[in-house]
Amino acid sequence: MFDIGWSELAVIAVVALIVIGPRDLPRVLYTAGKMAGKARAMLREVQQSIEDIGREAELEDMRKKIESVRDVDLHKQIRNSIDPKGEIEAAFDTDVERRPAAAPADTQTSASAVEPPEPAEAPQSDDPPPVRP
Template sequence: MLDLGWSEMAVIALVALLILGPKELPNALRTVALWVRKARKLAREFQSGVDELVREAELDEAKKTLQSASRTNLNRELEKTIDPTGEVSKAVKPDFDDKKPVAISKAENPPASDAPSSEAQPNKISPKPSPEPAEAPIEAPTSKSA
């Protein structure tokens, strides 16, 4: 700001006292203080406006960076980074052009019926009923008297 030392300020105060006089000096100081406050307020507003413009410019740059990043195909970039030669993707994905589709015969795939049966669903294991033991006849106790 202004580079005023104590000696310059003393000279200004002495000149103001001589020109304005002791009666008007307090009112003049109040007016000067008011103008200094207004100048500082304008300087703060200007600085905040400049800061906002800088922030918006940085946000625009960040927005452009994000948009360019969203335009790139992430899967393709990952694939290039992880598997640049393509050997892994060939090993994982079989080549279906060389293979012919296999026909399934009717014997291998029986038609499904409306009623559930164990034959229609070979993947499910149905428990076989265990044979019940034959009941032995219960004999009544006989009493032997001699």
């Protein structure tokens, strides 16, 4: 962990035994172990918090992308990519009122070509229809 070899650990143990004494050494080692455990737990918690912040940032970016895609009018996008000037739609448009105005002579011929002929009226008679047995 700290690149400390066995010989260096032995020197530290001998110095600690001399400075602290054999009676207090187990209590000091126990306290040092508890402090090291708490430090590891705090480090783990900080690392987890940093990872959570990163995940939230990624989720926020994904949410923004999804919302931007949701706002797209797909029908309009397809229509604009196929017929950007609206010429095809105008050619197939049967509603004369929505059509752009054309020259007066041209309007009469195109209107008669677009409108269906009126059905011929059947002759009306006063006789009732025949009854079939």
